[in-house]
Structure formats: C-alpha cells, structure tokens
C-alpha cells in the first residue's frame with residue numbers, strides 16, 4: 001500500500017487529507033497527517049479580535065475533529081525530512097517513511113528577524129496580529145489606546161494574506177471613529193511595496209480608499225530596525241516614523257525544519273513548480289498552501305484551489321494515467337473595509353485584480369474592488385464555510401478552481417502610471433532623507449538565537465538536485481550558522 005505523509009494539519013493539510021480519503025479507501029492509501037498540536041486556528045479571525053468582533057473561542061477548534069477518522073493524525077513537532085531515504089524524522093524520535101510527501105506547514109511571523117522588534121516596547125507599544133497571542137495582546141492594547149500615532153506596517157513581502165494589514169487599517173479607522181478618537185489619531189500605513197498593493201488596479205482602488213479615510217501612505221519603506229528609545233520605525237534609507245502604537249506584520253517564514261532538511265530558500269519556502277506544486281528538487285515531494293514559492297498570494301483560497309489541482313493529478317497518477325491539471329495561481333480574497341462593508345479581489349498568475357462582478361456578470365452578487373455590504377457579509381460567512389465546507393473538502397458552489405474572466409472589467413492600461421493613482425496623505429512624522437536604492441537584507445544574525453539542540457541527528461546526506469534547481473541552505477534558527485545576507489524575494 002502507498003504511504004502519503006502530510007506535514008501540517010492546517011488549511012491545506014486538512015483539505016488534502018480529507019479529499020484523498022474520500023477518493024481512496026484505507027486499503028489503497030495510508031494517509032498520515034503530522035502537526036505539532038491539536039488546535040486548528042481560523043487565522044482570518046485574528047484580524048477581527050482586536051476590534052472585539054471575534055474572541056479566541058470563535059477561531060480555535062480541535063484539529064482532529066476536522067480530519068477524517070480514516071487518516072492517522074500524529075501530534076508532535078517535525079524535526080526534519082530526509083528525502084534520500086524518504087523518511088520524516090519526528091521530534092519524539094519516531095520515523096515516518098513515505099512514498100509521497102506533502103509539505104503544508106505554512107509560514108509563521110518572525111519578529112525575531114527584525115532588530116528591535118522584540119525590544120522593550122514589544123507587547124507594550126509594538127504589536128502584531130498574525131498569531132493568536134499577538135491578536136490577544138493587541139486586543140488589550142486597542143482597548144487602552146486613547147489616540148496618538150497609529151502605524152500599521154509590513155516588514156517584507158511575501159506575507160500570508162497580503163491584504164490583511166490594509167484590512168486592519170480600515171477596521172482601525174472605523175473603530176477609532178466609533179470610539180470618537182479618530183480626530184486625535186494620525187493613521188499611517190507603511191509598506192515595503194511601491195504602492196498600496198502589488199498590482200496597479202488594486203493599488204489604485206486601495207490607495208483611493210486610504211485617501212478617503214485620510215490615512216497616510218508611506219511606500220518603499222524597508223525597515224532596518226525599531227528604535228525602542230524614541231518609538232520609531234527606522235528604514236535602511238534613514239527615514240524615521242514615530243508611533244504611539246505600532247501594529248507590524250513581522251517577516252513571514254517557513255518552518256525551521258525545512259532549512260534543517262536542506263529543502264528551502266532563504267525564507268524556508270520550498271521551491272516548487274508553479275502549476276503542479278511539485279518540489280523542484282524532489283519529485284515525490286509536493287508543497288501545498290503557504291509553504292512553497294507560488295508567485296501568487298499566500299491565502300486560504302489559494303491553498304483550496306491548489307489542493308483541488310493536486311488531488312486531480314494525484315488520483316490520475318495513482319490510477320496510472322498522465323496528470324492533466326495545472327494550477328493557474330487563482331486567488332480570491334475578501335477585504336474588510338470597515339463600516340460594515342468589504343471589497344473582493346479575484347486574480348491569478350496572469351490576470352491582475354480588476355473591478356467588476358463576481359462570480360456572475362451583471363448579477364454578481366459580489367462586487368470586485370468596490371466597497372459593498374454584501375462583500376462584508378461574504379467575508380463573515382467565510383468562517384462558517386471554512387469549518388463546514390472547506391476543511392471537510394466539500395465543493396463550494398459557484399467558486400471555480402480556475403479563475404474566470406466573466407464579470408471582470410478588464411483594463412488595458414494597467415501600468416502604475418496608467419491607473420491615475422490618487423496622491424496619498426503625507427505621513428505625519430518621517431524625517432526626509434536621501435533614499436538608497438538597495439533592498440534591505442534580513443539580519444540573519446538576529447535569527448541565530450541559541451536554542452536547545454534537538455536530539456542527536458545522523459549526518460545529513462545531500463540528495464542530488466533536479467536540473468534547473470539551485471539548492472540553497474535556508475535559515476535554521478536553531479543552527480549555529482545562518483546565511484549572512486539572504487535576499488528577500490518580492491512577489
């Protein structure tokens with residue numbers, strides 16, 4: 001019997017396990033899912049916690065409840081993968097042999113990667129909402145906030161759900177107005193990108209939304225460190241942005257075991273084929289969800305569509321047929337815009353987000369890149385869909401795996417200049433300074449924190465890489481040596 005091991009029982013890992021279990025009997029395929037604990041987090045819910053809309057019990061469920069009984073669930077930390085012997089080493093010493101391996105361990109926020117982020121202001125004036133403890137602490141900080149300079153900041157791309165910081169900004173604006181302290185608060189959105197979003201039409205629409213709310217936009221901001229004495233974000237080109245409350249999205253990185261296994265790039269993401277999600281180095285390894293290098297958003301919707309493609313191909317291969325499906329990079333994301341409204345983005349590798357109707361032309365009912373109440377209801381309804389349809393692997397009506405152009409108002413001139421971007425409000429406090437052109441580098445030494453060394457490991461035998469693939473060492477926080485100057489890709 002074939003053995004499929006799935007590393008990570010989050011969004012992608014749970015879906016793929018359930019879909020394959022439904023398609024193949026336990027006598028045909030043995031499926032094992034490994035995760036460190038039994039708590040499945042609905043991560044989009046972190047966004048709502050600081051505003052009192054959701055609390056912890058709304059977004060955490062027992063992981064095993066959502067994984068089919070015909071799937072073996074192993075709860076422990078993953079130590080490393082040995083592709084040569086097709087074995088996963090678990091932190092408790094157990095070994096899991098596999099025929100096919102799916103890596104679905106996602107990415108996590110790494111505040112330790114930016115100097116000063118976890119300084120004395122961490123948890124006081126410096127917060128994040130990309131983890132449950134972070135969202136819980138920020139809930140308290142929002143309750144205490146009485147006005148001043150609120151700065152929302154992205155450290156570096158790629159991050160999961162790249163629109164979440166923008167949503168936080170919109171929700172904060174709304175929340176400050178309702179608490180009658182908006183007129184006492186300067187809100188600044190600080191991004192390493194050259195616009196409000198990665199693509200021109202979405203950037204134009206989102207920048208307009210920022211201007212309407214008098215939210216300042218600071219672009220091309222590559223953070224060098226956080227000054228805990230002056231409460232300022234400091235960029236590599238010398239700009240300084242002062243804050244009374246900083247809500248940052250730390251660098252997002254794949255799991256350390258990816259680096260220990262020699263499988264990742266400098267962010268511990270596993271280089272994979274853009275259409276099949278197959279590892280470029282090891283054909284029996286696939287990467288689903290945020291853990292790979294797909295050039296599209298890291299989002300639950302992307303995980304969903306990519307899992308559909310993978311399952312088709314897996315079943316073809318299992319039955320001795322050539323695999324025929326290819327992933328197109330489809331992403332579909334609701335954006336909360338505050339005041340009971342939301343927007344919607346739908347795009348793929350080749351079609352950027354446009355305005356229009358979704359999923360049906362004219363009737364919609366959702367509007368692309370426009371603020372509507374129905375989009376907001378769609379976003380809130382997604383939590384129910386996530387637990388009851390997405391994770392169990394049930395089909396979601398009207399949402400196709402491949403992106404459709406139906407209903408989209410395709411714009412021809414979509415260069416940044418061609419979109420007629422509005423001029424954003426100037427931030428209140430950055431000091432003007434000459435700009436340097438070089439991108440920032442992650443201070444990898446900050447990642448090299450001493451940690452207890454895991455149980456003794458046998459020497460790692462390098463596996464020959466596939467043609468066209470360049471093996472890179474990645475960053476293992478527990479290792480003594482890390483890359484001196486890793487280059488951070490921008491998508």
Ligand SMILES: Cc1cc2nc3c(=O)[nH]c(=O)nc-3n(C[C@H](O)[C@H](O)[C@H](O)COP(=O)(O)OP(=O)(O)OC[C@H]3O[C@@H](n4cnc5c(N)ncnc54)[C@H](O)[C@@H]3O)c2cc1C
Nearest residue numbers: 008010011012036043044078105106161289290299300301
């Ligand atoms: C604030 C926020 C808002 C978001 N909003 C949206 C949204 O509106 N729409 C949307 O589509 N997406 C959204 N997302 C993104 C979405 O949650 C992720 O893209 C999705 O969960 C990725 O799925 P995944 O399976 O790749 O990773 P995850 O769901 O993160 O699962 C990874 C699993 O691997 C496990 N794991 C990791 N390392 C190890 C290890 N060493 N040993 C054992 N287990 C390990 C983890 O415990 C986890 O369970 C949001 C994310 C955040 C943080």
